[in-house]
Amino acid sequence: xxxxxxxxxxxxxxxxxxxxxxxxxxxxxxxxxxxxxxxxxxxxxxxxxxxxxxxxxxxxxxxxxxxxxxxxxxxxxxxxxxxxxxxxxxxxxxxxxxxxxxxxxxxxxxxxxxxxxxxxxxxxxxxxxxxxxxxxxxxxxxxxxxxxxxxxxxxxxxxxxxxxxxxxxxxxxxxxxxxxxxxxxxxxxxxxxxxxxxxxxxxxxxxxx
Amino acid sequence: xxxxxxxxxxxxxxxxxxxxxxxxxxxxxxxxxxxxxxxxxxxxxxxxxxxxxxxxxxxxxxxxxxxxxxxxxxxxxxxxxxxxxxxxxxxxxxxxxxxxxxxxxxxxxxxxxxxxxxxxxxxxxxxxxxxxxxxxxxxxxxxxxxxxxxxxxxxxxxxxxxxxxxxxxxxxxxxxxxxxxxxxxxxxxxxxxxxxxxxxxxxxxxxxxxxxxxxxxxxxxxxxxxxxxxxxxxxxxxxxxxxxx
Numbered sequence: 001x002x003x004x005x006x007x008x009x010x011x012x013x014x015x016x017x018x019x020x021x022x023x024x025x026x027x028x029x030x031x032x033x034x035x036x037x038x039x040x041x042x043x044x045x046x047x048x049x050x051x052x053x054x055x056x057x058x059x060x061x062x063x064x065x066x067x068x069x070x071x072x073x074x075x076x077x078x079x080x081x082x083x084x085x086x087x088x089x090x091x092x093x094x095x096x097x098x099x100x101x102x103x104x105x106x107x108x109x110x111x112x113x114x115x116x117x118x119x120x121x122x123x124x125x126x127x128x129x130x131x132x133x134x135x136x137x138x139x140x141x142x143x144x145x146x147x148x149x150x151x152x153x154x155x156x157x158x159x160x161x162x163x164x165x166x167x168x169x170x171x172x173x174x175x176x177x178x179x180x181x182x183x184x185x186x187x188x189x190x191x192x193x194x195x196x197x198x199x200x201x202x203x204x205x206x207x208x209x
Numbered sequence: 210x211x212x213x214x215x216x217x218x219x220x221x222x223x224x225x226x227x228x229x230x231x232x233x234x235x236x237x238x239x240x241x242x243x244x245x246x247x248x249x250x251x252x253x254x255x256x257x258x259x260x261x262x263x264x265x266x267x268x269x270x271x272x273x274x275x276x277x278x279x280x281x282x283x284x285x286x287x288x289x290x291x292x293x294x295x296x297x298x299x300x301x302x303x304x305x306x307x308x309x310x311x312x313x314x315x316x317x318x319x320x321x322x323x324x325x326x327x328x329x330x331x332x333x334x335x336x337x338x339x340x341x342x343x344x345x346x347x348x349x350x351x352x353x354x355x356x357x358x359x360x361x362x363x364x365x366x367x368x369x370x371x372x373x374x375x376x377x378x379x380x381x382x383x384x385x386x387x388x389x390x391x392x393x394x395x396x397x398x399x400x401x402x403x404x405x406x407x408x409x410x411x412x413x414x415x416x417x418x419x420x421x422x423x424x425x426x427x428x429x430x431x432x433x434x435x436x437x438x439x440x441x442x443x444x445x446x447x448x449x450x451x452x453x454x
Contacts, residue, residue, distance in 0.1 A: 005218060005304050007254040009296040013288050014260055030253075030263040032288070039424040042312050044431035044444045088265055124441055154428055192311035205251075206309060208213035 023093060026083055028200040031091040037146075038090055039154045042188070046123035046174050047153055055105075055142065055159065059119075059180035062110035066177075069158070073144075075100045080141055082164035084171075085200040097162055099143030102135045102178070114182040120161045120172040121179060128172050128187035129196070130163065132180070139165055142175060167198040167205070216253065216306045217241065219277065221299050227364045231330060232294055233269060233280040236303065241275045244268055246337035247314035247419065247447075250279065250307030254289060264289045267334040267421075267447075268308065271341035277305075280364065282330040313447045315419060317347035322412035325353040326400065326430045328422025332364050334447060335421060339372055339379065348378045354408045356400050356426060358387040382408055400426055405433040414438065421447040 014024070027033060050069045058064040067075070077100050085091040111132075118130045134140070144151050144159045151157030156173030163170045169189045190196050195204040203209060219236030226232050244250075248268055255261040270278035283294045297303070315323065315338045323342075325335040332355050342351060357363045363383060373381040384396030384404065396404055409416060418439065420430045427446050434444050 004259065005255060005302075006257055007303065008301055010254045010256050010292055012254065012256050012260050012262060012292075030251075030261075032262060032264075038448070039428075040448055041446060043441045043446055044435045045428060046441075089263055154424065188312075193309065206214050208211040 026093055027091050028085050029203045030205075031085050031089055031200065034090040034092055037092060037095075037155065038086070038088070040086065040088060040168075041154075041173060042126075043124060045153045048123050048158060048174065048176075050158060053158055054176065056177035057105060057109055057180065058177060060112040060115040060182060061180055062112070065109055072100070072142075072159070076104055078141075080143070080162070080164075082162070084162075084164060084168055086168040087194065087198070087200075087205050091200075096147050097141070097143040098145035098148075099141040099159070099162065101138060102140040102142070102161075103138060105142065105178075106136070111180060115180045117181045117184045119179040119181060119185055119187065120170075120175050121177055122172045123174040123176055126172060126174070126188050128161075128170050129185055129190060130166070130170060131184070131197075134166065134197075135163060135178075139163065165199065167195075167200050169194065170198050214306045214309065215240075216304055218302050219305055221297060221301045221303065222276075224297070224299055227280060228362050230283045230362075231280060231364050232283070233278055234293065234297065234303075235270075236277045236279070236305070238275050238277050238305065241277055242308070243272045244277070244308035245311075245314040245316055246271060246341040247334045248308035248310045248337075249334070250277065250305050250309060252279075252289070253304045253306075254292060255304065262289055265309070267337070269333045269336050269340075271337060271344045273344075277307075280330065280333045280336075313419065313421070313445050315341075315417075317342055317345045317349060319417070321349035321351060322416040323349055323351040324409055324412055324416045324418040324434075325351065326356075326405075326418065326420040326422070326426075327353065328356045328400070328426035329358075329362070330364060331420075331422030331426070331447070333421075335419060336365055336368075338419065339369075342379070343372060343375070343377070346377075350412060351379045352408055352412060353379070353381045354384070354400065354404070355381065356384045356386060356422065358385070360385060360388075360390050360393075400430055400433075402429075402433040402436065405430055406437060409434065409437060417443045417445075419445050419447075424448050 056066040161172045219238035223235035266279040269280040
């Protein structure tokens with residue numbers, strides 16, 4: 001549309017820019033703020049028992065690595081406070097997580113030179129794809145606590161990937177590992193009409209955006 | 210390279226009150242590419258000064274040329290739903306794009322038996338499936354379990370009655386969780402494992418399920434069907450939380 005359309009009678013509600021409490025600069029285009037934590041998923045919630053849980057890094061690595069739950073808990077973890085945006089349009093500020101940086105997970109791993117993409121895979125068969133550069137340097141972590149408590153199954157527990165700089169479908173719930181690849185491979189939603197990269201600041205919601 | 214889903218202008222051609230808090234809007238959208246039942250669209254409202262908001266709404270209608278229905282529940286303090294309910298009249302134009310979503314979809318060609326479970330306005334995308342089923346004269350064995358608080362909160366009640374009386378293999382089962390009229394013979398509690406088992410049983414073990422509603426209802430229903438042995442890829446879910454404003 002060349003000219004901007006104006007909706008008859010719509011004024012809207014908003015904080016005045018610069019006003020105290022104005023957080024509009026933290027809300028990506030087309031998003032609205034929420035204070036609760038909506039649940040979205042395409043199928044039933046898996047319930048993986050911790051004694052059978054593991055997390056693996058495999059694919060284009062010198063030697064694949066797998067951590068059991070107790071081993072994963074023993075890895076250096078930190079607290080993360082991040083803003084999250086879901087493609088269904090909610091944004092939630094200052095979400096408090098605890099988990100292990102993907103940098104930490106990759107510390108002991110030797111990546112093959114052709115490694116370029118990461119496929120996160122989950123219980124239940126969910127996958128999502130990311131360029132490896134999108135999960136390094138503190139940009140992604142595997143969380144097992146939210147708001148001071150173990151991450152609940154409907155929110156992706158026992159552990160989920162969190163990639164705050166992308167729409168939330170990239171933060172794979174029930175994550176069980178990362179597969180390192182040379183070539184990109186669209187994941188679940190990326191194969192169903194959603195954007196391959198999903199940068200919320202560029203409003204990359206759907207294929208072709 | 211795939212081209213972006215274009216923003217289009219739709220003209221409101223009809224407004225129908227479904228309940229005291231739920232209203233349907235029929236839009237004529239020139240160029241609408243068609244849709245599958247279960248998909249949704251994005252609506253964008255823009256003020257004079259450029260301030261704009263977007264929301265996603267399930268499509269309520271079966272594919273029918275340039276005509277698209279959405280059904281919107283008025284959320285207390287909802288910036289968009291309150292505008293749609295209070296300000297929009299027939300003849301107004303609204304900006305939208307779609308269809309969106311390719312997983313929570315069903316067409317008669319996908320077959321059945323089909324179990325639809327809806328809570329509150331979660332019935333909207335399921336209604337699109339039932340309307341498409343009727344439109345295509347499908348006789349796929351289908352049961353809709355619909356949960357509402359009170360009788361007067363049931364969305365599409367008369368149309369559901371009509372569809373269920375068509376004798377084409379559709380049964381509609383209601384549960385009323387808060388109050389029931391005198392002589393009510395349907396369920397009178399929240400959806401639970403036993404209710405799911407009873408409703409699913411006549412459809413046999415090869416059914417496919419679509420569940421849409423608030424998180425607690427979706428979790429309960431999906432878990433119950435998993436425990437009944439239904440494989441995860443035959444349980445498709447969509448959720449409406451309190452933020453669906």
